[in-house]
Amino acid sequence: MSDHYVAYVGSYTRGESKGLHILDFCPETLEFKLREVFEINNPSFVHLSYDQKFLYCNCDEGVASFKILKDGSLVLINKANVNGLRPCYLSTDRENRFLVTAGYHDGKLTVLRLLEDGSIGGVTDEVFMKGLGSVAGRNYRCHVNCALFTPDEQYLLAVDLGMDQVKIYEFDWATGKITLHDILRCELESGPKHMIFSADGKYAYLTHEDKNYVTKYAYEPEHAVFKKLQSISTLPDHYEGVNSAITLKLSEDGTHLFVTNSGHNSVAIFKIDPQTQLLERVCVLPTSGDYPRDIIVVPGRDSFVCANQESNSLTCFDVNYQGRYIAMAAAPVPIICPTSIKIKKL
Numbered sequence: 001m002s003d004h005y006v007a008y009v010g011s012y013t014r015g016e017s018k019g020l021h022i023l024d025f026c027p028e029t030l031e032f033k034l035r036e037v038f039e040i041n042n043p044s045f046v047h048l049s050y051d052q053k054f055l056y057c058n059c060d061e062g063v064a065s066f067k068i069l070k071d072g073s074l075v076l077i078n079k080a081n082v083n084g085l086r087p088c089y090l091s092t093d094r095e096n097r098f099l100v101t102a103g104y105h106d107g108k109l110t111v112l113r114l115l116e117d118g119s120i121g122g123v124t125d126e127v128f129m130k131g132l133g134s135v136a137g138r139n140y141r142c143h144v145n146c147a148l149f150t151p152d153e154q155y156l157l158a159v160d161l162g163m164d165q166v167k168i169y170e171f172d173w174a175t176g177k178i179t180l181h182d183i184l185r186c187e188l189e190s191g192p193k194h195m196i197f198s199a200d201g202k203y204a205y206l207t208h209e210d211k212n213y214v215t216k217y218a219y220e221p222e223h224a225v226f227k228k229l230q231s232i233s234t235l236p237d238h239y240e241g242v243n244s245a246i247t248l249k250l251s252e253d254g255t256h257l258f259v260t261n262s263g264h265n266s267v268a269i270f271k272i273d274p275q276t277q278l279l280e281r282v283c284v285l286p287t288s289g290d291y292p293r294d295i296i297v298v299p300g301r302d303s304f305v306c307a308n309q310e311s312n313s314l315t316c317f318d319v320n321y322q323g324r325y326i327a328m329a330a331a332p333v334p335i336i337c338p339t340s341i342k343i344k345k346l
Contacts (some may be wrong), residue, residue, distance in 0.1 A: 003300070003345055004025060006072030008058055009307065009314070010046040010340035018334035020057060022074060025343055027298050030305070030330040040064060040088060044339040050094045054118035055060055058087045063101060065120050068157040071346050076127050080120035084108040084128075089149045089194075096126045097126070100147045100177055107142030108160045109167075111176050113193075124176025131163050140180060140346045144300075145209075146194045151201030155181060155224045161191045168224050170271050180339055185228050187211065199254050203277060204234060206258055207234070209244040214259055214270070229277060234259045234268040247294050256282070256321065256335060258304060260292040263301070265324070267295065267306060269319065288332065289317045293339045305327060306337035314338060 010020040023034045041060040049066075052225055066074040068214040085108070087101035092114065095296040099112045099120055107129040128143030146159035149171070156169045156178055164186045169178035179304045186192045191210030197203065197219065198222040204217045204226060215275060217226040232243040243263035250257055256274035257270040257279060265285050270279040277305040289308025296305050302319045317326040 001214050005299075005343045005345050007032060007296075007341060007343045008046050008048075008055060008074075008282060009042040009335055009338050011041075011337045012044055012309075012339060013042050013233055014168070014337050020046065021335055021338070022072065023333075024072075024205050025061045025138050026227045028301060030298065032314060035265050036073075038066075038076070040086060043267075045087075045089055046340045046341050046342050047090050048063075048094065048344060049092055049118070051096065055094065055342075056090055056092065056099060056120075057340075058090060058101070060086055063087065063090060063099065063120055063220065065114075065118050067118055068344065070346075072344060073326065076143045077117065077119045080112060080122075082108070082110045082112070083123055084110065089144075089146050093149055093153055097173070100149070102144040102147040102158065104161075105146055107160070107162065109144055109147055109156075109169075109178075110180060111156070112300070113176055127158075127178070129158070129160055129167070141173075145192070148195060150219070150221065150224060151197050152221045153233070154221070159206070160191050164188050164190055164192060164325060166192060166195065166206070168227075173292055181224060186215070187193045187231075188250055189242075192277070193245065196248055196250065198250065201231075205248055205250075205257060207248050208247045209246060212243050212245045212256070212261070214245065214248060214268075216277070217279070232270065232279050232281060234261055234284070235264055235266075239264060246292075249297050251297055251302075252299060256319075258295055258297065260287070260306065261285055262291045262293060262309075265292060265308075267288055267292065267317075269326075271321070282321060283326065287317075288328060289313045294341050296343055297340050298346075299343075305341065309337055309339050312336050312338070314341070 043057040141163035166184035190208040193209040195218040290311035316330040
C-alpha cells in the first residue's frame with residue numbers, strides 16, 4: 001500500500017477561489033482529491049512547522065496559524081497582525097519559537113513569537129527597509145520577498161528584491177530582536193527573489209527574478225559569509241520574452257535543483273556536480289500551465305508537481321534525468337489561482 005499524504009494549496013482569493021485548499025494526495029499515482037476549502041482571504045503562501053504539527057499562512061489580516069489534526073484536517077488557532085501590509089512569505093525556526101515574515105508591498109521584515117500551542121503571539125521586532133531601489137518598474141522601493149533563518153539559526157536573512165540585497169541579521173533568541181550584521185549585495189537590477197539551503201547547510205541557492213538566473217553560494221556559518229560559486233540562467237538560450245525566475249526546490253537526494261519560470265511557463269532542472277558543486281542545466285521544459293508559482297518534489301519517485309497560478313491548475317510530471325526530459329504523469333488538477341503548495345505524510 002502506498003503512503004498517504006495531505007496537500008495544502010494556498011491561493012489568491014479571486015473570483016470563485018475561497019482560500020486554503022486541502023487535498024488528499026497519493027505519491028504512487030500522483031492523484032489529488034479535494035477534501036475541503038478553508039475560507040480565508042488571500043493565503044498566497046503556506047508553511048509547515050518543522051515538526052509538522054502546525055500550518056501557517058499569510059492572509060489579509062496578517063498571518064494565521066492552524067493545528068493539523070491526525071487526518072490532516074486543519075483547525076484555526078488564531079490570526080495575528082504584522083503591523084503592516086499582508087506579507088508574501090513566512091518561515092519558522094526548527095523548534096517553532098518564532099515566525100518571520102517578508103513584506104513585498106511595504107518592504108517590511110517582521111518577527112513574531114510563537115507559543116507552545118502553535119498560536120502566534122506578538123511582534124518582537126520589525127524593520128521597514130529603507131533606500132532607493134534600482135528598478136523603475138518596482139517604483140525604486142524596497143520589496144522583501146523572502147525571510148528565513150540560516151541553517152545554524154544564528155542569523156536571519158531578508159531577501160530584498162527592490163534593493164538587490166540579502167540583509168543578514170544577528171538573532172537574539174531570548175528577546176526575538178534582530179541586529180544588522182552584514183549585507184550580501186547582488187547584481188544591480190537582478191531582483192533576488194527566493195533562497196534555500198542545501199540539507200547539509202554548506203550551500204545556498206538564490207533565484208533572481210528580473211535577470212532570470214540562479215546563484216549558488218558556499219556558506220560559512222561562523223560569520224555568515226556567502227562566497228559566490230556560480231550564476232546560471234534558468235532560461236533556454238536566445239529566449240527574449242518576459243519571465244520571472246521564482247521558486248526553487250532541491251530533489252530528495254540533493255543532486256538536482258528545480259526552478260520555476262513564470263512567463264516562459266517552464267521548469268528549469270539543474271544537476272549538481274558532487275565534486276565541484278557547480279550546476280549544469282539538464283533541461284528547461286513547459287509545465288503545461290500558465291505562470292508556475294510553486295513546485296514540490298514528490299517523495300519516493302523522480303517526479304514533481306507544479307502550481308500554475310493563471311491557468312488554475314496543478315500539473316504532475318515524471319523526470320528522466322538521463323534523457324533530459326520531463327513527461328506529464330497525470331491529468332491536470334483544477335485549483336483556482338494556486339500560488340503555494342506543501343505536503344505532509346499522514
